[in-house]
Amino acid sequence: MAEERRGAWFGFGFCGFGQALGSGRGRQVHSPEPLRAPGAGLDVCRVSASWSYTAFVTRGGGRVELSGFAVGAAGGCRDAWASEELLVVLRAGPGPGAGTELQAWAPGSALRGEPLWAQTVPEAEREDGPVGDETQAGPLPLLPCARAYVSPRPPFYRPLAPTLRARRLELGAEHALLLDAAGQVFSWGGGRHGQLGHGTLEAEPEPRLLQALQGLTMTEVAAGGWHSLCVSEAGDIYIWGWNESGQLALPTKSLAEDGKTTAEASGLNEDGSEVKTVAGGEDGAPAPFIAVQPFPALLDLPLGSDAVKASCGSRHTAVVTRTGELYTWGWGGSGDWL
Template sequence: MWCWGAGTDGQLALANPQDQHLPQPLPSLPPISQLACGGAHVIALTKPPNKPPQILTWGRGATGQLGHAHLLNSPSPTPLPLHSSAITISRVAAGWNHSAFLSHSGAVFTCGDGSFGQLGHGDFQSHSRPLQISSFGDKFAAHIACGMRHSLVLFRGGMRNSALACFSLSELGCCSVYGFGSGKRGQLGVSKDKVRGLFNVPQLTLGLDGLDATAVFANGDHSAVLTVDGHLYTWGRGFNGASDANLPRLLPSRLKFTQVALGWNHALLLTDEGEVYMLGGDRHGMLTDPQKPTLEQSSSIQSSPCQASSSNASESELERVPGLIGRKVVNIAAGAEHSALVTENGEVMTWGWGEHGQLGLGNTEDQRNPQVVEFGNKVDKYHNHYRVFCGSGFTFAVK
């Protein structure tokens, strides 16, 4: 496990809380199944051999986002006692200053900053311990995501019980998405007369009836959902200066997407062919050469329930990331204004905003095109596949 970038709040889990411009190896941790990076805090879900899963949190804790019943920073990964004989956490998510946890049985817990209603507990208070969102009742949540000041929960039908918890996502039927927190840029997907509001209880995102979705995504003021057949719907803040979308709209493309990563001003999309495309990105050189022509997009996508929200292909400006010819990409991640990917050969590549060293290239310069990150052992780099995770100004690479 390696880390680099902004570290002054302890988010790199290093003994020296400073920015790091080159990858730094972390002390030994249990095998990590998931990592979620927020504004300046990190949540890890571990899978120790022959032991129950464990949650570790570290970094900035000023609003209770670490879940340890205090408002202090933690420079070291610290176990979070959310697991019990009745609760097993299966997914974690991190926003700017808040956190969310999804249990194997489909219950959702949140903690941290609640001043915009992003915790979903019916108040605007911050909570320093994870609390279950009671308004969902027995509905089975399948996926969660946290943006800067909002949260999303994906449901795929059914109610919570021990039998349902063992079902695959494909068996749970069509989806519904609920959002809470700030909706000022349309990121909650509610009706136009409510779009400027703050919601401290979950609101149904409109226009997704009949959609078969597999995951939700959030960052900044953006929201997105990926369907089982590889289509992407977005709502919230517009990309490349396009108008905000109050309701989900389909991205017109013949491509089939398998992974999505959202930043503050851009989105990365990975196709089933291992190619990376992007939306937005007009600051800090975080994406492509501005002279590169935009990808010709198709409007031949078959009709779907969400197309009534009126997507405009010319607003999307979907582009292919340059400099990757001959490289098949297997993993992507997006920070606030930087990006990272992993190729099938095990190369980690970064580009975008570099002020805190979050590109891992030994400097603080911005990079317009992907650059290879050099680790301490160059041989090891090509024989192990990493997964990458980005916070607002820091990056992790995990084997």
């Protein structure tokens, strides 16, 4: 598993439970604040944030620290993945030569007692490339063998088809995105908000290639509550799914209406996007907005900036550019975006 580059970690948004390490409880962090680790020399290398708590993994001894509604700590951890239903950790197995063990815990367990479920997982397979090759498995919920992934609901361990050489996997509220070694994107799960990107609102039981992105090499994928995003090797952003709070950075109802709305109509554009019109604009003309975007849409950042990293929350989106700029948009009622 590739080591994350060293650097300072910052947190912002709703912090009512103390989700940002060392920031305190019961407040909203409206601008990025550095994480203040309680232990001397605590060097955070990986962060996994859920709504009510956050899991921090440190270098060296591989310690996981929980902050927020769920608290606790444990050693010998290689990775952690936090969700409201489940906390998953990869730990050294019990005893010498025991390999790596995948453990699923209830978030409120404080990592004490016995896990809900545990399974030994194989080490990453290296026949397709040298150790450290970035085409190997990424962080959880993708497992080190790159042939399975973690689900927050039983069965916790879910295999992938042998033909899928997974590089990264992201889980939304009802759907999953997979980036393969060739830079192609697959999606499956619930699709009622267009989050799968196949042009329909239908569910897909198995991973399906996004035909609209074929021929483009992607380097990053991100899944939100009901929207999705990917970044190409050229730094272009493609985004699709639900736009209820402007999380797609496309025209949305909350911006189109002026409080005098009396009627609305809906339809589909030629590209498959759902468009609604709201009556009651200042000039009497309908104001269009996009509620659902079922196909990937190209999104331009200001000043023609190139994206390199992306993350999606439930109803907001964040992107980091090659020059280190951070752009955020979508729902910001809890200070989730700047």
